[in-house]
Amino acid sequence: MKKTKNKLRLSGNLVAFITVVAMFCSCTTVKEYQKNKLNDGEMTLGARKVQKTEMSFQTYREGASGANGGKTGGGCGCN
Amino acid sequence: MRRTCLSVVGIFLTFFASFAQPALKDPTGYKSRKLTFEEANLVTSYYKQDGNNSAVTGGIGTEKLTDISNSIDVKLTRWGKKDLKHTYDIEVGIDHYTSASSDKINPQTISSASYSDTRFYPSVNWTVENQKKGTTFGAGASLSAEFDYLSFGANINFSKKTNNRSGEFTAKAQAFIDRVSLIYPVELRTNGGGNDREGENNYPGTARNSFSGSLSYSQIMNQRLQIMFIAELIHQQGYLGLPFHRVYFNDNTLHVENLPDTRLKIPVGFRANYFLGDKIVLRSFYRYYHDDWGLNAHTLELESSLKISPFFSITPFYRYYTQSAVDYFAPYKIHTVADKYYTSNYDLSKFNSNFYGAGFRITPPKGVFGIQRINMLELRYGHYTRTNGMKSDIISMNLKFK
Numbered sequence: 001m002k003k004t005k006n007k008l009r010l011s012g013n014l015v016a017f018i019t020v021v022a023m024f025c026s027c028t029t030v031k032e033y034q035k036n037k038l039n040d041g042e043m044t045l046g047a048r049k050v051q052k053t054e055m056s057f058q059t060y061r062e063g064a065s066g067a068n069g070g071k072t073g074g075g076c077g078c079n
Numbered sequence: 080m081r082r083t084c085l086s087v088v089g090i091f092l093t094f095f096a097s098f099a100q101p102a103l104k105d106p107t108g109y110k111s112r113k114l115t116f117e118e119a120n121l122v123t124s125y126y127k128q129d130g131n132n133s134a135v136t137g138g139i140g141t142e143k144l145t146d147i148s149n150s151i152d153v154k155l156t157r158w159g160k161k162d163l164k165h166t167y168d169i170e171v172g173i174d175h176y177t178s179a180s181s182d183k184i185n186p187q188t189i190s191s192a193s194y195s196d197t198r199f200y201p202s203v204n205w206t207v208e209n210q211k212k213g214t215t216f217g218a219g220a221s222l223s224a225e226f227d228y229l230s231f232g233a234n235i236n237f238s239k240k241t242n243n244r245s246g247e248f249t250a251k252a253q254a255f256i257d258r259v260s261l262i263y264p265v266e267l268r269t270n271g272g273g274n275d276r277e278g279e280n281n282y283p284g285t286a287r288n289s290f291s292g293s294l295s296y297s298q299i300m301n302q303r304l305q306i307m308f309i310a311e312l313i314h315q316q317g318y319l320g321l322p323f324h325r326v327y328f329n330d331n332t333l334h335v336e337n338l339p340d341t342r343l344k345i346p347v348g349f350r351a352n353y354f355l356g357d358k359i360v361l362r363s364f365y366r367y368y369h370d371d372w373g374l375n376a377h378t379l380e381l382e383s384s385l386k387i388s389p390f391f392s393i394t395p396f397y398r399y400y401t402q403s404a405v406d407y408f409a410p411y412k413i414h415t416v417a418d419k420y421y422t423s424n425y426d427l428s429k430f431n432s433n434f435y436g437a438g439f440r441i442t443p444p445k446g447v448f449g450i451q452r453i454n455m456l457e458l459r460y461g462h463y464t465r466t467n468g469m470k471s472d473i474i475s476m477n478l479k480f481k
Binding site: 027028029030034035037038040042043044045046048049050051052053054056057058060061062063064065066067068072073074075076077 | 122245384
């Protein structure tokens with residue numbers, strides 16, 4: 001049962017890795033004058049400023065934190 | 080005579096016409112070295128929660144709490160030697176909360192000093208960017224102070240863009256050196272009790288230190304899609320619980336929460352933003368989290384920005400979160416004397432949560448409320464529910480000044 005679980009986890013990780021590599025191989029070079037949509041304020045790869053307190057209360061009320069630009073633990077009496 | 084006068088008028092007009100040409104831009108690309116104001120953001124929020132599993136009262140009792148949060152950050156830039164762009168980000172925040180459960184640290188009073196507290200947290204960050212090489216280096220420091228918690232933080236970061244400027248790699252390291260004041264529940268104080276703040280100002284303190292490193296990579300996939308991967312590693316050591324969290328054992332004895340003095344956290348995140356058509360932006364975020372306390376969690380956030388006009392957009396959102404319990408959690412009166420570590424903090428229990436709401440954003444060309452300096456207003460409301468009964472509401476506003 002444990003061997004089956006490990007095999008499934010390994011194949012899942014392999015699928016994820018192949019997907020990521022395939023995604024990067026499908027990148028196209030975008031010239032500066034073609035970036036009008038990418039440069040839109042809503043396309044920023046990060047949390048909005050207005051979400052600052054939302055991320056803060058989620059750090060206090062949930063056990064997980066990090067990888068989202070917010071607190072990772074430390075700096076507060078949070079989890 | 081007439082021909083001479085007309086010639087003189089013509090020469091006169093030609094002379095003045097030569098000054099009617101628009102001033103040519105300096106072809107050397109001169110950039111001012113003065114410190115220039117770029118933008119400022121004011122973020123203010125009101126948060127309200129309620130539930131029946133307060134950690135202060137051993138996993139039972141009210142979790143009623145309100146929090147008013149305000150922060151302002153100012154961004155300044157200047158150009159230095161060798162065409163380096165320096166950016167300074169100065170932020171000051173102040174939160175004030177009132178909590179019915181914190182009031183129970185000393186339940187002997189009708190309303191104790193623990194009922195409310197104020198947190199003050201300034202920070203400053205500096206980055207220097209070499210646009211030719213596509214590299215950025217930065218450093219920062221922060222402070223957070225509230226009655227029972229003091230924190231000093233520092234960070235450094237480095238970014239490098241790919242040659243075609245479509246990808247960027249970032250590495251960041253951060254440290255927090257914190258001090259927790261040991262304010263125990265009144266029944267467990269060896270000095271016989273007393274007020275939380277009056278006449279008892281020298282609570283012993285203990286250390287809590289956190290060190291983290293993160294790596295992220297962002298990539299433009301095409302004209303409409305960009306993605307980012309983030310991985311972090313966080314190590315915490317010291318007093319990792321809170322001294323006023325009660326735990327009731329099955330033999331009716333009362334203890335203070337006891338958690339291990341180290342914790343290793345590994346969150347891994349993925350973001351993808353896609354511009355659909357001409358008016359819709361789809362934003363997504365997924366995070367997997369694992370730590371050595373036994374907690375595993377998944378987070379999925381989906382948001383769409385609907386551009387009603389170039390100056391007005393609506394942003395509905397939904398966030399789903401699920402976590403397993405830490406190995407040391409048990410509800411009220413379940414822990415036994417055989418347990419080495421124990422907590423009844425429901426924030427570390429097994430639960431799912433849903434967070435949903437909407438916001439709107441306006442960027443009128445003449446400024447918000449007709450004030451040119453106020454470049455943008457964003458308002459956002461969200462409702463949060465947990466499967467163990469806790470729920471909350473939050474409303475936030477962001478004003479951008481330029």
